[in-house]
Amino acid sequence: MIEPDEKTFAFSGVDGGDYQDLKSDGDAHYEKVFEYDASTFAPIVACPSNVDNVKTVEAMSGRKIDQGFIGSCTNGRLEDLEVAANILKGRKIAPYTKLIVTPASRSIYAEAVKKGFIGILVEAGAIVNPPGCGLCCGRSGGIVSDGETVIATNNRNFLGRMGGPKSEIFLASPATVAAAVLEGKIVDPRKYL
Template sequence: MGYTLIEKIVMKNTGLDNVESGSIVIVNADKLMVHDIFIPFVAQKFEEMGFKKIYDPNKMVLIYDHLVPTAKVEDVRHFKIAEEFCEKYGVKNIHRSDGICHQLMVEGGYVKPGDIVFGTDSHTTTYGAIGAFSTGIGYTEMAAVLGTGELWIKVPQTIKVNIDGKLPNGVTSKDVILRIIGDLKADGATYKALEFSGNCVENMSISSRMTMANMAIEAGAKSGLFVPDKKTAEYCNIDMKDLEYLQPDSDAKYERVLNYKAEDLEPVVAYPSQVDNIKTVKEVSGTKIDQVFIGSCTNGRLEDLEVAAEILKGKKISKYLKLIVTPASRKIYNEALDKGIIKVLAEAGAIITHPGCGLCCGRSGGIVSEGEKVLATNNRNFLGRMGSSKAEIYLCSPVVAAVSALTGEITNP
């Protein structure tokens, strides 16, 4: 009997020559990501557990992103605790203002295909884009793994999502994943892994794949994986030969297989205030909006800013609308500057903010109030996510966001 991608990762990690979905195994963490918002809790629990050292300080990556730059005086406490923790336990991998954790983990080469990675953030699933098994855990559990290097996991069943064909113009990987979440519903993949395949995803960039892996959690999935291919090898600077062990077997056992034809897909939004509440852009077009947000670990990459700039070039955004653009990392910010993208966006009337989680996590940089409507490219539209619980958040692709910024209402590209 054959194995799925995630089963192959678990077998390599544990040295077991056979695993079955549903069985509980102890895995070794290849990397552990902690971000600024939860580090005080991790540090406290680590001390309470009585650990004297981190099992391997090089495996920990600490990233400041939710609180950069600080919005409240209390925020600084998190950095102080973080610095003390890193000093005391010899943690060298620390990013103080380089961007959003999930972007940095992939962009910075911390994660490799086939790795098992845990993070204190639910969107840790993002690294599935390069074929890593990565998922979010709580802070107490993180403290325990930092001390022991191990974690028990239940080997998940896999849902294969096969997408073939060519996406129509104006349809992006964001529309694809939103449609899948709408079909699976918010708990349709709970405890399961998603494995994306088909020539449509093979043609996607690593960035587009990150958008989809990032949102796997919104269907409840433990992980959302792409089979490593030539693009992955090139991106990660690895020989394709070393990735062969990660190819799923043709007789692998899937819980079920979903098939999509790319040509059938169209631009969609997640309607307030649940991510699985999917409507086509056509259905909601004409809805007046107060703010547009292009950014986050879902859609703040260079290709996202680039496509927005193409649409906005030489034009002005709607008069009363605020357009907030947040590159996902400093590297992306610099590349967007070099390519003139930032200039185009600024001239169109965008407010460009620093790389970080700011608005998406409701901390800073465009907080909304009662009655406001936001069209945004991030991953969650829950009540109160960006400020007031009486604001409405619609999730969409950067294409829909940019086109709608020009008209001031949700607009079909």
């Protein structure tokens, strides 16, 4: 069991109301304990057309992209928009590359405007759609055409999910998407952080 922290409570909307906080006993014994050094993790992408088709960004580095998408329910949070804005601040997206941004909700959109994130994204060349699902389910604003490649932060990359059935969808973090649209290809975002 992973014990929830304050960030988890804030994200889930738990406000101290009527709920039972589950914690491990101080002297609990576990069948297995896994420890990881997160500093050794490399950025990854889910390659077309299955979320389990995962490779490192390094392995896919240089792969041309036509479009980036940051948003929807999975990565349209305020912190996601902030990460993208920090990478794109003072820079322009690559020629012939689009960036579509769709905040997850109206309140996130309003806060992102207030904090200046939306302005930074637009200045870099992004197109900002109204909050909601948007491009994630291929319904509006930036639908991907056959033959195009998109790198996106949404949660699915099945054939035809974001438009044309002959398009390719890579899934990645907001940082990886922001870095990719700067260069028009998949790149390691750590050089921009």
